[in-house]
Amino acid sequence: MKESASPLVRKLTLLMPLTEEERATLARLEAAVRRVPARAGLYVQGEPFGRVFVVREGWAMRCRTLSDGRRQITNFAIPGDILGLYANLLEVADHSAVALTDMEVAEFAPDAVTALFRDHPRLAVAFAWCGAREESILSEKASCLGRRTALERVAHLLLELLRRLQAVRLAQGDRFLLPVNQEVLADTLGLSVVHVSRTLSRLRGEGLIETDGQNLYLKSVAGLAEAADFDDLYLYYRRMPVRMQRQLAAE
Amino acid sequence: MKESASPLVRKLTLLMPLTEEERATLARLEAAVRRVPARAGLYVQGEPFGRVFVVREGWAMRCRTLSDGRRQITNFAIPGDILGLYANLLEVADHSAVALTDMEVAEFAPDAVTALFRDHPRLAVAFAWCGAREESILSEKASCLGRRTALERVAHLLLELLRRLQAVRLAQGDRFLLPVNQEVLADTLGLSVVHVSRTLSRLRGEGLIETDGQNLYLKSVAGLAEAADFDDLYLYYRRMPVRMQRQLAAE
DNA sequence: CGGCTACTTGAAGGATTTCAACGTAGGTGG
DNA sequence: CCACCTACGTTGAAATCCTTCAAGTAGCCG
Structure with a gap:
């Protein structure tokens, strides 16, 4: 490519x-x-x-x-x-x-x-x-x-964004730019702005992430994945089923 | 039909x-x-x-x-x-x-x-x-x-189910059978079983619904819609756009 | 410098959860 | 036919998570 x-x-x-x-x-x-x-x-x-x-x-x-x-x-x-x-x-x-x-x-x-x-x-x-x-x-x-706590939601969102950005080569290792303010995060996560701020602080405190303005560094992807119960199956980053590929090739 | x-x-x-x-x-x-x-x-x-x-x-x-x-x-x-x-x-x-x-x-x-x-x-x-x-x-x-309260969520769910059942003629007026227990409702609504029970009681108390076992009667659809901020646009019960129909007819 | 926006922190309040107890209905087996 | 069990719903009280309110800070820009 x-x-x-x-x-x-x-x-x-x-x-x-x-x-x-x-x-x-x-x-x-x-x-x-x-x-x-x-x-x-x-x-x-x-x-x-x-x-x-x-x-x-x-x-x-x-x-x-x-x-x-x-x-x-x-x-x-x-x-x-x-x-x-x-x-x-x-x-x-x-x-x-x-x-x-x-x-x-x-x-x-x-x-x-x-x-x-x-x-x-x-x-x-x-x-x-x-x-x-x-x-x-x-x-x-x-x-x-519906079923995750605030901490889990934030960790989950950060991991999802990392994976999605990596897929289009817009992450630098485990770092990326998150060009939104905490109000937008709050409306994504179903939380209040204040609680987003607190939860991010807590993730920083636990050494899982670092932030510098809108720059994010996921210091411990494994730690975040554990905290969020994150499994990237749902992002579909697998090849298309072989059966489907054959079927299409035949047309 | x-x-x-x-x-x-x-x-x-x-x-x-x-x-x-x-x-x-x-x-x-x-x-x-x-x-x-x-x-x-x-x-x-x-x-x-x-x-x-x-x-x-x-x-x-x-x-x-x-x-x-x-x-x-x-x-x-x-x-x-x-x-x-x-x-x-x-x-x-x-x-x-x-x-x-x-x-x-x-x-x-x-x-x-x-x-x-x-x-x-x-x-x-x-x-x-x-x-x-x-x-x-x-x-x-x-x-x-993410953004509705427990009461709004319950009212919203009941209205959605009513509309969907009506679309396939499985509702009797504003009555229908909801064949699930409150644990299932809780896992749908992102609430605890206890709170689902309390919230249903409240809807009953406000005269918006009546229940008899799994039989539900939405006494005031308008009242529920107001309580839930319900708008059925998202259920897509509109005809297909005319443009699309023309396009398909041409094939 | 003032004024804006965004973020942070503390304290109080509220919505919802958790824990626990109780009631009812239906099903089963003695 | 009744005793027992289980599943389900209800209710009260305490605890928790998160929100709201309020104040303060930092950065940015005119």
């Missing part, structure tokens, strides 16, 4: 080797690139979806807002992630996507996804895999919010 | 009208029917998925278990729901599916899903819609677990 490959290509390559033609198809899909400033909305809960986005640079969040302003961030989107994959299926968005940093995104019409499913079965599977993975991450988030 | 239509057909019909041929295809898919006793596992976290299931009768749950036994139920499966839709994409299951009651399920090989996607684009969209909806329900669950 070329070092210049897009984050999406890097991510999908973990799933299955891509042919030159498939790379070219993805490159065409990612041809229309746009910059999005921090805090801009990509799509908004209750309004039509509009377009599909592939994150190439920067972070976004997907969130739901209650009528009194309480907010739950359901997932972060990092480079390589797709936003609005189901735009074709829904009249209006069931959640919002908002840029957390300045971003570079590729955007295309939802119809392009339909065309991809029709003309490129292997890429269709890769996209379906992205959707399945999204669902699995959401599932794991539910088990964090 | 014939009254004898399967719950899956009833559910998909809400999305788009199905042709006779599509109904026949679904009937073939649901041909191999099997009974599953309560407490049996359909697939198990960490083990290969095996087969895909369509619930025809009875309830199941999808859940994740932490290593110390804590459990989060991520969703209930009721008649018309599909379990293991992504079986093809994953080597092993990221969660378990367990029967909550005696069930009747249709089962088929994951390859049948692949074939369906290849040969029946409209049904493929309908299945993708099921997946998208599953993700949306999970998202809403996250916002319940």
Whole structure:
């Protein structure tokens, strides 16, 4: 793989080797690139979806807002992630996507996804895999919010982000940049800002992490994994089942 | 629609009208029917998925278990729901599916899903819609677990179940049978059994619900919706976007 | 320097959990 | 037919985790 490959290509390559033609198809899909400033909305809960986005640079969040302003961030989107994959299926968005940093995104019409499913079965599977993975991450988030303590949730989130960033080569060893403030973390973790601050202090105190502004260093990945009961199975970083690969090759 | 239509057909019909041929295809898919006793596992976290299931009768749950036994139920499966839709994409299951009651399920090989996607684009969209909806329900669950109080969570769950059961005609007005004990509710809601009991009492005390064993009567759907900040947008009970329908008709 | 935002810390309060006891209903076996 | 057992729901009291309120600090920028 070329070092210049897009984050999406890097991510999908973990799933299955891509042919030159498939790379070219993805490159065409990612041809229309746009910059999005921090805090801009990509799509908004209750309004039509509009377009599909592939994150190439920067972070976004997907969130739901209650009528009194309480907010739950359901997932972060990092480079390589797709936003609005189901735009074709829904009249209006069931959640919002908002840029957390300045971003570079590729955007295309939802119809392009339909065309991809029709003309490129292997890429269709890769996209379906992205959707399945999204669902699995959401599932794991539910088990964090419902059944893990504050300390476990924070440790779990940091490990998840590390693994996901490593997959698209955006971590430096066990270090990465977390470009969000503690209010955003609180809304991700289902905690108050104050308690996020305390919990991070505690992780620092136990020697599990170090922080320097937004720079994070997971000093003991093993210790964090133990503290969080973390198992990365749900992130799907395994090859596609062999049976599936054979089936696709036959087409 | 014939009254004898399967719950899956009833559910998909809400999305788009199905042709006779599509109904026949679904009937073939649901041909191999099997009974599953309560407490049996359909697939198990960490083990290969095996087969895909369509619930025809009875309830199941999808859940994740932490290593110390804590459990989060991520969703209930009721008649018309599909379990293991992504079986093809994953080597092993990221969660378990367990029967909550005696069930009747249709089962088929994951390859049948692949074939369906290849040969029946409209049904493929309908299945993708099921997946998208599953993700949306999970998202809403996250916002319940992370940002709603116990009372709101319980009210929200009851309303969600009512709407979903109504969609497959398994509710009697605002009454339905909830075939689970409070321990299961607790693991769904991210609460303790004791607090579920107290919260249900409170809803009864406020005249919002009545219970008689497992029979539930939502006395004031409006009151519950207000208490829960419930908006059924996330359940996707809207027709497919017109644009999408046109696109498919053209094929 | 003042004013903003973000983070931290202490103290008090509240929501929920845990522990424990009790009641009821259904099922089983003597 | 009754005694016993188990599963489930309820209720009270104490404990805990987390939130809220409040104040203080640090960094940044005009």
